[in-house]
Amino acid sequence: MKVEIMSSGFGGQGALTIAKFLTKAAMKEGKHVTWLPAYGPEMRGGTANATAVISDEEIASPIIGQSDILFALNQPSLDKFGPSVRPGGLMIVNSDMCPNPLGRDDVEVVNIPLNTLAKEIGNTKVLNMIAIGVVIEKRQIIKFETIVSDLTKFLEKKNPALLELNIKAIRKGMEFVK
Amino acid sequence: MSEKILMKGNEAVAEAAIRAGCRLYFAYPITPQSELIEYMAKTLPKVNGTFLQAESEVAAINMVYGAAGTGKRVMTSSSSPGISLKMEGISYIAGANLPAVIINVQRGGPGLGDIQPAQGDYFQATKGGGHGDYRLIVIAPSSVQEFADSASLAFDLADKYLNPVMILSDGLLGQMMEPVEFKPRVSDEEIEKHSEMHYDWCMRPNEDGPNHHHHEINSLEIDPEVLETHVNKLAEKYKKIEENEIRYEAYNINENNEMVCCAFGTAARIVKSAIDTLNSEGHNIGLIRPITVWPFPTQAIADSIHDKVKNVMTFELNLGQMVEDVKLAVNGKVPVGFYGKVGGVVFTPEEIIEKIKENLGGK
Numbered sequence: 001m002k003v004e005i006m007s008s009g010f011g012g013q014g015a016l017t018i019a020k021f022l023t024k025a026a027m028k029e030g031k032h033v034t035w036l037p038a039y040g041p042e043m044r045g046g047t048a049n050a051t052a053v054i055s056d057e058e059i060a061s062p063i064i065g066q067s068d069i070l071f072a073l074n075q076p077s078l079d080k081f082g083p084s085v086r087p088g089g090l091m092i093v094n095s096d097m098c099p100n101p102l103g104r105d106d107v108e109v110v111n112i113p114l115n116t117l118a119k120e121i122g123n124t125k126v127l128n129m130i131a132i133g134v135v136i137e138k139r140q141i142i143k144f145e146t147i148v149s150d151l152t153k154f155l156e157k158k159n160p161a162l163l164e165l166n167i168k169a170i171r172k173g174m175e176f177v178k
Numbered sequence: 179m180s181e182k183i184l185m186k187g188n189e190a191v192a193e194a195a196i197r198a199g200c201r202l203y204f205a206y207p208i209t210p211q212s213e214l215i216e217y218m219a220k221t222l223p224k225v226n227g228t229f230l231q232a233e234s235e236v237a238a239i240n241m242v243y244g245a246a247g248t249g250k251r252v253m254t255s256s257s258s259p260g261i262s263l264k265m266e267g268i269s270y271i272a273g274a275n276l277p278a279v280i281i282n283v284q285r286g287g288p289g290l291g292d293i294q295p296a297q298g299d300y301f302q303a304t305k306g307g308g309h310g311d312y313r314l315i316v317i318a319p320s321s322v323q324e325f326a327d328s329a330s331l332a333f334d335l336a337d338k339y340l341n342p343v344m345i346l347s348d349g350l351l352g353q354m355m356e357p358v359e360f361k362p363r364v365s366d367e368e369i370e371k372h373s374e375m376h377y378d379w380c381m382r383p384n385e386d387g388p389n390h391h392h393h394e395i396n397s398l399e400i401d402p403e404v405l406e407t408h409v410n411k412l413a414e415k416y417k418k419i420e421e422n423e424i425r426y427e428a429y430n431i432n433e434n435n436e437m438v439c440c441a442f443g444t445a446a447r448i449v450k451s452a453i454d455t456l457n458s459e460g461h462n463i464g465l466i467r468p469i470t471v472w473p474f475p476t477q478a479i480a481d482s483i484h485d486k487v488k489n490v491m492t493f494e495l496n497l498g499q500m501v502e503d504v505k506l507a508v509n510g511k512v513p514v515g516f517y518g519k520v521g522g523v524v525f526t527p528e529e530i531i532e533k534i535k536e537n538l539g540g541k
Contacts, residue, residue, distance in 0.1 A: 020355070024184050027357050035184070035355040039210060040293060061451035062354055065526035 001056050003141050004064040006081050008049035009073025009094070014128030018071050019050035021132060025142040025150055026054040034062035047076055054141055069139065071131050073114065078102060092134050094127075110134055110177055117172055123162070126169035133173020144170065182357035187347065188213035190326040190358045191281060192221070195253055197363040198330035199372050200279070201227035202252040204241035206234055208260045209293040210349035211283035215255065235260040239267030239280075246276035247395045249376030251333050251369070255281035257349070258299050259290055262307075268342055269308025273397030275412075277336035277376075279329070280314075281345045283352040286522030294522025295349035295444055300499035303346050304472040311409055313416045315343040315423060316472045318442040322356035324469075330361060337372060339419055340379075346471060348495070350444045350524065419473055426475035430457065431464035433484045437538060439465045440479065440504045441493040444524070449493050452530035463534065471500065479507035488540030489513045493530060496520060513540065 005022060009015035016037055023035040037050045051067070053059050068089045072078035074097040085091055087106040096115035112134060118127040136144050148167055155163035185193070192214045195203075203218045215231070222229040232238035238254050245252040256264060261282045271278050284299050286292040301307075303316045315335050319325040325347055332343040364372075373380070381395060399405035429450060431438065441449040446467040453463045466482055468475050483490070489512050492501040501516040508514050517533045519525045 020184075023355065027182060027184055033184070033357060036350065037353055039349070039353050060454060061448040061527045062350070062356075063448055063524055063526055065528040 002059075003054045003069060003139070004067045005052040005054070005069045005071070006049060006064070006067040006084075007052070007071040007073075008047060008077035008081055009071070011046055011048045013048075013073045014125070015048050015071060015073055015077070016050040018128045018131055019052040021147060021150065022054065022135070022142060023052045025146040028146050028150065029142060031055060032057060032059050034059050036062045047074070047080075049077065049081070069135060069141075071135075072098060073127070073131070074098065075100060090135070090138055092131050094131075108138070110138065112173070112176055117176070118169065121165055121169055121172060123165050126165050129166045129169035130173040130176070133170040133175075134177050136170065137174040137177045144174070182359055184355050185322065185358050186213055186353060186355050187322045187325045188283065188352040189217045190322050191329050191345065191347070192217035194326035194329035194360060195279070195333070196221055196225060196227070197360055198251065198333045199364045199369040200251045200253050200329070200333065201225065201369065202245045202250055203227070203254065204230045204232050204238040204245070204252075205254045205256060206232050206238050206260060208235075208257045210285055210295075210352050211255055211257045211281070213352070214281065214283065235263035236267065239264035239271075242278050242280075243267055243271050243274070243276065246271060246278040247274075247381045249277075249373045249380030249382070251277075251279075251337075251372055253279040253281070255283065257283045257285045257293075258287050258296070259285075261299060261302070265302070265308040268314070269310055269312055270397045271342045272308070272312035272314065272412075273310060274395050275340040275415075276342065276395070277333075277340050278342045279332045279336055279345065280342060281347060284346065284348040286520070292522045293349065295351075295495065295524055296520065296522050297348060297443060297445060297495040298497075298499070298520070299346065300442075300471065300494070300496060303344050304474070304503075312412065313341070313419070313472060315339070315341060315419060316346050316470060317343065317425075318346045318469060318471045319351065320443050320446045320467065322351065322354060323358050325351050326358050326360065333372075335423060337375060339415055340376075341415065341419070346443065348444050349522070423470060424473045424475050424478070425469035426478050427465075427467040427469060428478065428482065429453070429465040429467060430462075431466065431482045432462070433486070434462050435464040435482070435484055435487050436461065437463045437489060437491060437534065438479075438482050438487055439463060439491050439493060439534070440468075440500065441465065442468050442471055442500060445493050445495050448525055448527055449530055451527035452534060455527065455531055456534060461538070468500070474503050474507070476503070476507040479504060480509065480511075483508060483511050487512055489515060489537060491515045491517065491534060491537055493525070493533075494518045495524060
């Protein structure tokens with residue numbers, strides 16, 4: 001099994017972090033992984049994206065032409081990377097910031113108001129964790145428990161309140177597509 | 179086996195260098211290698227090492243030159259334009275037979291270029307760059323793990339041959355995160371042993387008294403006959419390196435290959451993906467990936483041209499530099515084609531598949 005993931009959004013939305021957490025969790029589950037950020041002279045409000053490859057076998061190219069899963073956190077990301085999602089792939093689209101759908105019927109599209117849901121939880125920063133919840137429910141690439149244990153290690157001492165919010169956010173994403 | 183850690187290539191090679199006994203590091207920041215200098219700044223003071231951000235790349239390489247004269251494991255790193263600035267110092271270090279490690283996290287050139295991954299410094303790394311008859315041992319890793327592993331290899335080779343060693347990486351390997359496993363950190367006793375092997379020539383305090391110091395290490399030999407002998411000795415050393423230190427990966431090389439591809443570093447990974455796809459469709463394509471780009475695996479490439487091979491394709495992130503060495507290795511036996519991307523643009527596996535298909539059958 002090999003899954004190629006593209007995650008893209010405005011700088012600060014957490015697009016790179018989505019790919020990073022998935023990569024790290026998959027590594028903990030014994031998979032081969034690569035994580036590659038698009039780096040450059042980025043500016044505030046510009047776009048940021050990262051690709052992650054998760055595979056049972058050794059990964060040759062970390063660069064991908066097409067993706068199996070796309071996280072599009074804003075309209076420019078959907079416009080740029082939406083067309084290169086493989087038929088049968090999954091598009092998780094932040095409907096709060098993507099007013100114009102792509103109109104592809106050969107892929108599974110989850111339109112989810114990530115900003116609204118994050119506000120409901122009480123912190124807009126957890127937007128990306130809701131998106132991770134969606135992918136955990138929709139595609140069995142990583143387990144809920146792995147990512148929670150990783151988050152716990154990361155935040156337990158530093159910020160237990162934020163840890164709670166993050167876990168809540170992942171659950172919210174999972175429930176949204178159940 | 180130690181636990182795998184998810185790390186950027188820049189950080190992984192820095193950690194690996196410290197584990198290999200590097201306690202002296204001088205550099206000047208530049209994208210896309212700045213995580214490397216940051217990691218050294220954070221970590222070296224904790225292990226009793228010396229980190230110094232020099233006022234320029236030229237200063238940094240000359241600090242390396244001086245420190246290498248004490249026989250200690252010393253390193254610098256930069257990206258393409260910064261490496262160009264270091265070239266004078268590198269030639270001096272090579273001329274003075276000193277061990278040192280230089281990392282180049284390549285970006286797009288020429289000039290200031292851009293900050294995206296490229297392989298345009300192949301000529302500079304393998305054919306000179308600085309002046310005079312000298313050679314660098316050049317290691318070109320293609321994964322974060324190999325990037326990290328190349329640190330201890332580079333220091334070992336530098337110590338063994340008293341020669342500067344370059345790790346030729348690129349922005350993609352520097353910025354990418356992959357799981358990496360580290361070798362255990364060498365002990366202070368081992369670090370002492372690394373230095374001890376240089377006691378017969380290096381600068382160090384001498385208990386015999388002030389007049390028994392080695393006074394001078396330099397690369398100046400004003401008498402032509404002395405310089406002639408010196409350079410011929412360098413040539414002997416380079417010959418030995420060519421005999422003993424060629425490293426490469428032969429991927430799916432066999433008697434039924436219809437095509438052999440050549441690529442190094444990041445480009446080789448993308449080519450590998452393309453080859454995997456094509457071979458799963460019934461083709462039989464092999465890849466020679468030089469790990470040392472100098473010394474170059476000339477014989478390995480020559481030996482990989484079996485009877486059914488119609489042509490060789492070389493893929494690089496430049497206008498075609500290594501392809502010249504590939505042509506020398508193939509020596510006219512079959513045509514050698516080239517495809518490259520420049521300006522920091524990286525090809526996708528799909529593009530390589532298309533190029534290979536276009537050229538199958540010796541076209």
